[in-house]
Amino acid sequence: MASKTLNDWQQRAQSLKIEGRAFIDGAYVNAASGQTFDCISPIDGRLLTPVAECGEADINAAVAAARRAFNQGVWAGLNPRARKAVMHKFADLLRANLDELALLETLDMGKPIGDSTTVDIPGAAYCVQWYGEAIDKIGGEIAPADHHLVGLVDRVPVGVVAAVVPWNFPILMASWKFAPALAAGNSVVLKPSEKSPLTAIRVAALAKEAGIPDGVFNVVPGGGAAGKLLALHMDVDCLAFTGSTAVGKQIMQCAGQSNLKRVWLELGGKSxxxxxxxxxxxxxxxxxxxxxxxxxxxxxxxxxxxxxxxxxxxxxxxxxxxxxxxxxxxxxxxxxxxxxxxxxxxxxxxxxxxxxxxxxxxxxxxxxxxxxxxxxxxxxxxxxxxxxxxxxxxxxxxxxxxxxxxxxxxxxxxxxxxxxxxxxxxxxxxxxxxxxxxxxxxxxxxxxxxxxxxxxxxxGDMNFPFGGFKQSGNGRDKSLHALEKYTELRSTLVRLR
Structure with missing residues (x-):
């Protein structure tokens, strides 16, 4: 098949159906307030679609759905091989919808379609597959203990993970957060940048199609106010953020003002x-x-x-x-x-x-x-x-x-x-x-x-941890080390006699 031309992509763009609603508890919904913001293409300044402007009611609904799903064990309670199969199907669906997702990414963010089709979407699919494959490969420890005890150390999901992601690699950076968070058994509330929300919104439906249960994967588009609501939320256990150092500092302050949620930051650079x-x-x-x-x-x-x-x-x-x-x-x-x-x-x-x-x-x-x-x-x-x-x-x-x-x-x-x-x-x-x-x-x-x-x-593979020193942040994306961000260590001691 001949490669697509500029005209081919332009024609596809004209017929593209673009979803702009939030995805909460397994369904697309408008913002409770009815408010939207305009999603404008940087290519030519045209309106792509109105997008739901999520506020406090929507954030609360998404977090509540994530908490309920986590507490009920509909995802975390599945056998490892079952979660692995769903993650692999999720990756397959990302690849099957590559052209649509790449077109959304380019229209929304302005990056060359050659990069969207060869870097961003394939990279996101690979990330989901990689962490899916890791699910049944990671075990715990038997710790040395007195002979009348058995000491076990395992990693358990932290609970509800909020992921606030940037606009420069919208779905790729999002996958670096939600893939390991899901692999670890958490429920996720994803807040894409208001500058580039479209692929995250679309991918939510693919997650459901793959078999990820309702409430486990939610997408709440909105501006900085939505991110701050997540950072302050008392029922969010962990927040992973990629963006500017200035906003990262604010998120850490919000964690201290609320429930001391785990905060992981990938911030600026001047390399x-x-x-x-x-x-x-x-x-x-x-x-x-x-x-x-x-x-x-x-x-x-x-x-x-x-x-x-x-x-x-x-x-x-x-x-x-x-x-x-x-x-x-x-x-x-x-x-x-x-x-x-x-x-x-x-x-x-x-x-x-x-x-x-x-x-x-x-x-x-x-x-x-x-x-x-x-x-x-x-x-x-x-x-x-x-x-x-x-x-x-x-x-x-x-x-x-x-x-x-x-x-x-x-x-x-x-x-x-x-x-x-x-x-x-x-x-x-x-x-x-x-x-x-x-x-x-x-x-x-x-x-x-x-x-x-x-x-x-x-x-570009997933084996190398990614993150920075100093004001470039803390924690690491990619590699097995990323799973550490989305889990808690638990020690269990069993007395035998």
Whole structure:
């Protein structure tokens, strides 16, 4: 079958039925207040659908349904193999509906359809399958004890898990929360970003079709008020959040003001990508440097937004990066040939443009720096690079969440490590070198949750824990370690005599 064209995707979009209601206790429902908000496509500014604006009554209903389902054991009480079978069917349904989900993701968030079809939806399905497979593989412990005792240690589901997820990878980031939470036996209340709620709403019906019982998987669209209601809710046992550091701090405060619910945070980043003179492949390093900041329009918490280049190779290397950046010229997100789509909405567009304006006043513009308009009415920005003479410029220190790269020059490895670690964040970092000893020594000193050597943003499977140091958050998504977030340890001691 021939691959789809821009026209094919546009025709499919015209006939697409879009659901905008909340999903509570196994059914789509309007917000109790009747209120909605407009879901606008960043591609061209057109209205996609009104979406339910969930308020206190809706949050309470979703949490109550989740609690009832958990207490009744309709999901947590199933045998492990039974839950595993449902999770596998859920993953199969995500794959079976790939085109629809990818189209929703692109229309809603603006990312290229080529990424939605090959990264976001397949990645979410893989995540659900991976954690489904783990369900009957994880056991407990028999702890050493006095001979008149048997000591058991097991992990039990925490209960009701609220997942508040971001707009940059809407369903992929959501799956990193709800898949391990469901695998551990919890009930879930998912609050997608108001900027990109459509795939989460649609996926709720697929969860039910797969066999996940009513009340176990709920979706409550809404803005920050809905997230705060979940953070303050006395019957939510755990809240997992991905988003800005500022909002993460507020969520932790809400947990302290309410029931001390477990809070897990994956927050901002200003990741350093270090290129040393003995880099074994300058061409690949340059392509990776461009991809590290321009993929997904730079709307990535792990974006390699600080490019640290040794002075001796700076000019030649930056020329290669500028050339590689040409592959990210903004285009129509529904065109399979497009590598850079739209910024998610007008608010984020203005934020990015304001930082570019700041950068023009404090650094040297190397490329880009302007708004683009491949589609009338949409939100697009050229891939932009600044040469930052001190590394203290705002564009070099503050998270922009857009396609803006800050280049910083260094003279020694020690200086590069110091610059890389001189940040409030510690999510990711990379180093390019042909010296194995230098690679290990540098990786050990970089204060980041993920360090890549001679690559960037690789390792897309689920085996590696993902999260950050410092103000990039706590806890880890992905890997078996994520199950620790959604379970409690329980010790059971049995006296034999």
């Amino acid at each position: 350093a990508n270090i290129v040393l003179p003995d880099c074994p492949d300058m061409e690949r390093a340059a392509r990776s440097a461009a991809g590290a900041i321009f993929f997904n329009m730079g709307e990535m918490c792990t974006a390699g937004s600080r490019l640290l280049v040794h002075r001796s190779i700076k000019d030649a290397f930056l020329e290669k990066v500028r050339e590689a950046a040409k592959a990210y010229t903004p285009g129509h997100p529904l065109d399979p040939a497009t590598n850079m789509g739209a910024i998610v909405d007008g608010i984020q567009l203005e934020r990015v443009l304001s930082y570019i304006a700041i950068g023009k006043g404090e650094a040297k513009l190397l490329t880009g720096g302007e708004r683009a308009e491949p589609v009338s009415g949409g939100h697009y920005v050229q891939p932009t690079m600044f040469d930052c003479p001190t590394g203290k410029e705002r564009v070099a220190c503050e998270e922009i969440f857009g396609p803006v790269l800050s280049v910083i020059t260094f003279d020694t490895v020690e200086e590069a490590i110091r610059i890389a670690n001189d940040s409030d964040y510690g999510l990711a970092a990379a180093v390019w070198t042909g010296d194995l000893t230098c690679a290990h020594d540098t990786a050990r000193q970089l204060r980041a949750g993920t360090v890549w050597v001679n690559c960037y943003d690789e390792g």
